[in-house]
Amino acid sequence: MSLFTRLEAIEIIMSELNDNDLVISTTGMISREVFYIKERTSNFYMIGSMGLASSFGLGIAMINKSKRVIVLDGDGSLLMSLNTLPLPKYLGISNFLHICLDNGLYQSTGSQKTISNSLDFKLITKSMGYENSYLIEGNQYELKNLIRFIPESLSFVNIKVSQEQDLEVPRVSIEPETICSRFSEHCSEK
Template identity: 40%
Template structure:
């Protein structure tokens, strides 16, 4: 499955859940397919979507919170997997688009072809862990995560395919923050 197809499957399944996006193509793809006030785009800094998502989940225990992450981002902040598992927010679903490369900066290989990130999440203590390789498996796996006690970790294996013509997020960081915070009330 191509990375874009994973987004096309996943985004229509969202209701009003806050979604914290990792930087790079993850933000751009989501912004272009379905921009929404509940989307927080972490423009610029790698590795931080998971810790921001953890903070939102802990502050808003009555909302399901989604982190939309990349394999390179997860590898940069592996300690956050342990922190999420230890804090164990029931309302957090951590989705990883795993293309085995840092696609946004030119497809340099990451380590996720030999280091299975879902196994690290499982052994850290995430309550629900799943890995999908086929696009038709995304919907049932994601819906199960949404309806289960978290923290959940859904790894989606994809082929790199992002189109460099996919536009950048046009909102300023201030606009993104303001509308995201309003959407949480």
């Protein structure tokens, strides 16, 4: 079975979200692809802040307990912030879904290799207190059902994706101040 492209995986994820879900996407191509696929006021695009999507998402989950917070991270970004992984369990956060789109590269900064292929993120996150941890490798049906039916609890999904990318995906065209203000407004809605 061949791997998804990152864009294909994001399309599946975004198609299975609830209107109430808050999405935090890491800097670079992941934010660009989320913006391209399904722009919404409940998306926060982490422009220029590599490695901080999980920390930001955790803070959002702490103050928005009635909404599911989904962090779309890359393996490079995740590796820059491994110190965040034990915090959700420690803080008693259960509305947090951390998704890693793992292509083995720091693709947004020049495609340098990461060490993700030598790590078991499923084992790491389970040891850090995540109740559910999954590995997806190219099964569209499995990914759709997982996103649709994943339990409302502290969860992690590592999706192995190909290194292929669509260079025609436009940059996020919304000013950072606007992203912040409209996301804040959306978070305060019941």
